[in-house]
Amino acid sequence: MQDTVHIDTLIEARWIIPVDPQQSILNHHAIAINQGKIIGIQPINNAHSRFKAREIIALNNHALIPGLINLHTHAAMILMRGLANDLPLMEWLNKHIWPTESRHVNTSFVLDGTRLACAEMLRGGITCFNDMYFFPEASAQAVLDSGMRASLGMIAIDFPTAYANDADDYLAKGMALRDRLYSEPLLSFCFAPHAPYTVSDKTLTNILTYAEQLEVPIHIHLHETLDEINLSIESHGVRPIERMHQLGLLSPGLIAVHMVHLTDNEIRLIKQHGCHTVHCPSSNLKLASGFAPVTSLLDNNINVGLGTDSAASNNRLDMFEEMRLAALLAKASTNQADALPAHQALEMATINNARALGIDEITGTLASGKAADITAIDFSDLHLSPCYDPVSHLVYAAGREQVSHVWVNGKMLLEDKKLTTLDSTQLHNRAAYWEECIKSTA
Structure with missing residues (x-):
């Protein structure tokens, strides 16, 4: 029997699309993350038996893909x-x-x-x-x-x-x-x-x-x-x-x-x-x-x-x-x-x-040992139903407005469509400042 592994984060999803050579789509799987890296991708039930996470994030209507x-x-x-x-x-x-x-x-x-x-x-x-x-x-x-x-x-x-x-x-x-x-x-x-x-x-x-x-x-x-x-x-x-x-x-x-x-x-x-x-x-x-x-x-x-x-x-x-x-x-x-x-x-x-x-050993696919650079897409919108092939939907039907969560090196930078590291109000104010500067000299 394997010992329980203590980890930082376990992300459950309806689909995980690793972008691997087999073009696999993993149904009802979870990604285990520790110290910024992916340490396992397993069926959800197996993941709960194998890992004890400080944080569990359940994204039951989502697809997880490598960060774009x-x-x-x-x-x-x-x-x-x-x-x-x-x-x-x-x-x-x-x-x-x-x-x-x-x-x-x-x-x-x-x-x-x-x-x-x-x-x-x-x-x-x-x-x-x-x-x-x-x-x-x-x-x-x-x-x-x-x-x-x-x-x-x-x-x-x-x-x-x-x-x-x-x-x-x-x-x-x-x-x-x-x-x-x-x-x-x-x-x-x-x-x-x-x-x-x-x-x-x-x-x-x-x-x-x-x-x-x-x-x-x-x-x-x-x-x-x-x-x-x-x-x-x-x-x-x-x-x-x-x-x-x-x-x-x-x-x-x-x-x-x-x-x-x-x-x-x-x-x-x-x-x-x-x-x-x-x-x-x-x-x-x-x-x-x-x-x-x-x-x-x-x-x-x-x-x-x-x-x-x-x-x-x-x-x-x-x-x-x-x-x-x-x-x-x-x-x-x-x-x-x-x-x-x-x-x-x-x-x-x-x-x-x-x-x-030259960073394909670090990112670009979802695999054990790689950085936890992950994007979650919410498939609960009506225009993504029904879904026969989530990869097809990602390219032909989904848009960036369906992106709900983003992690880089295991750190969540977008949570429920809200930025966690950047201040939207400040960004708006600085954009307005430069707009006036450029208009004044046009």
């Missing part, structure tokens, strides 16, 4: 949500976003914006995000305040901003921040050169050297628009992916965002080098960037994750929306109803993203 991971964000840009809509990417950037950033972005802006973004993401079941923005030290503080997990971008761009004077300054500041926060268990880091059209060969080469030395991924926008590709041909004589290839950046350490306009040869090149890709369907649609060839990437066994992009271009930090759009767009673009099924969309929002960030 947002693989591409510019979190603080939430303070520019709705500022400039219905415009092509380069006009949106050159005439609206970059001028606003030059006037307003500072440490306080990034701290307030990232806190607001963390709140929105937590309420939508997101437990981890991969960020690319200025003043990452402020982003780090916001993440730690919220209790979320994040990969922070050591951004680099070849023009001065309020954050840094030149590419070397960006990189020096980013690496110094990583050194200071290296031991924080909720934080990891990526090098984040903005895009091929804003970063020189010299800077990209330096980043590659540092990335290989530190074993850190590289997170970059790539092949987002036809304008980007045409500019590269004019400036460098080759398309951006070929330029990245010539510089040696194509590798399992590359996280390439958007990847909308690809030839068959470029897809083979990405596969050959083991690169990761990020699909941002809402942002691609809103900015009219095009339709990424997701099914071709998946058919070539290329790891494809999902991201929202910024709330300034999306305009939601909503991974449920991205899962649904990714699945539907794949079907419509290929004329194949079985393209990108629901379980694959869920993988793209969880374990695929963890693999890209």
Whole structure:
């Protein structure tokens, strides 16, 4: 007879969806959590015999899934949500976003914006995000305040901003921040050169050297628009992916965002080098960037994750929306109803993203030994009844409004749809403050 194991928390649920290779759905099971980690997933009756928990949480109408991971964000840009809509990417950037950033972005802006973004993401079941923005030290503080997990971008761009004077300054500041926060268990880091059209060969080469030395991924926008590709041909004589290839950046350490306009040869090149890709369907649609060839990437066994992009271009930090759009767009673009099924969309929002960030041993699935990064979805709403397949409902019928509870490292950050670490009133007040600041200089 096994001895009773004393644990911190036991969460009972109608369904547990581990996102494992067997695509299993566990009925009436419980997750045992101790010291921030999952130590067992068992049928409820067995769990009560095996574990003695300080806290038992019964979610009898819920599904538990791994916390969703947002693989591409510019979190603080939430303070520019709705500022400039219905415009092509380069006009949106050159005439609206970059001028606003030059006037307003500072440490306080990034701290307030990232806190607001963390709140929105937590309420939508997101437990981890991969960020690319200025003043990452402020982003780090916001993440730690919220209790979320994040990969922070050591951004680099070849023009001065309020954050840094030149590419070397960006990189020096980013690496110094990583050194200071290296031991924080909720934080990891990526090098984040903005895009091929804003970063020189010299800077990209330096980043590659540092990335290989530190074993850190590289997170970059790539092949987002036809304008980007045409500019590269004019400036460098080759398309951006070929330029990245010539510089040696194509590798399992590359996280390439958007990847909308690809030839068959470029897809083979990405596969050959083991690169990761990020699909941002809402942002691609809103900015009219095009339709990424997701099914071709998946058919070539290329790891494809999902991201929202910024709330300034999306305009939601909503991974449920991205899962649904990714699945539907794949079907419509290929004329194949079985393209990108629901379980694959869920993988793209969880374990695929963890693999890209190199944290798949920590999070991305529900399994013993992994961090207790868990999202609970309430299936009691009428529009989720009846339920023949909870995974299908998660992708095609549920929304972030059904997220009821969220845990990161075993700590509850959302309880009955209420934030536990962030003050909603304070977030509203700071958002209103920045709205007035930006309006006054528009």
